[in-house]
Amino acid sequence: MVIRPQDNWNIIVASLEACLNDISAWMNSNTLKLNQEKTELIVFSHKYQHTKGLQLKVGAQTFEAVQAVRNLGVHFDSSLNMEKQINSIASSCYHQIRNIGGIRQFITTDACKTLVHSLVTSRLDYGNALLVGVSDTLMSRLQRVQNTAARLVTRTRKRDHITPVLYLLHWLPVRFRSQYKILMYTYKAINGTAPEYLQELVTVYRPSRSLRSETESLLCVPNSRTVTYGNRCFGKLLV
CATH class of the missing domain: 1.20.1050 (Glutathione S-transferase Yfyf (Class Pi); Chain A, domain 2)
Structure with missing residues (x-):
């Protein structure tokens, strides 16, 4: 769910709570249990945007927004730095x-x-x-x-x-090792061996008329509005 700064947070919170309660009810009906002790709430936003105090209530449990979470061994902070x-x-x-x-x-x-x-x-x-x-x-x-x-x-x-x-x-120096990983994912996406969700992010340049550049395997660069987040998306990292 994408949350924008101009959106109504009260409506967003209500929608999230309804969604999580539906998930919890579905799990209970299928002999499963939502582990609320391992459930955390984090809002990814600009570091100057105030999100402290934001809460979600699921059943009898209340979740407060935290500044960082860990998923699959990787720490994500609220400003994604x-x-x-x-x-x-x-x-x-x-x-x-x-x-x-x-x-x-x-x-x-x-x-x-x-x-x-x-x-x-x-x-x-x-x-x-x-x-x-x-x-x-x-x-x-x-x-x-x-x-x-x-x-x-x-x-x-x-x-x-x-x-x-x-x-x-x-x-390779550390920065180039990271770039190499992105290039490897890109190569796999172009050649159809990457997961479908990555392939959808890569668009090969197809000129409307015959040009010499059509054989150079160029990629289309998506537009972005922000440097901190937009320019770090997978599609922008390809160039």
Whole structure:
């Protein structure tokens, strides 16, 4: 359900409550139960828009709007700046790096690289398509994590330049890894191997008359009204 700032929030709340109550009733009639303890309410809006105090009532349970939720291991904050997710990734990765660092002198470089890929890089890559378009300040936090992991594998000193180290390891910088994920999804969408909901977001450019560009596999760029949200949608990220 899309909620716009100019909409009547009282009507929206009533519609949401009716929808959730219908879902709860359907589940009860089919010997299922809506787990209200794991149900949360979040409103994605501009960081300056006031949503504190918004409530939904489902049965005897009342849900208040929260600032962040977690779904499938990814933290979503109400303004979608992904800061909470990035902080969580960085904290988890540094914990694993410290553990590996404690045994680094007893293992080979290949063994260290395997551990880093399993425990650190996998965390950097999980859900990283959601990080495309976030601020350079936030993305630099994850880049520092990757730099630290690369120095651990190669035993490079902290004051040495990191770019040759990443090149030696054939590691793409964190921002480019996110972009690579988007490009991979796009390729699959164009070739019909991506989920249908992603294929519907990709439109190949078809000129109205014969042009040389019709064989270049260009894509149509959707219009957007906002930079913070509109320019980070999947269709805009393709260009």
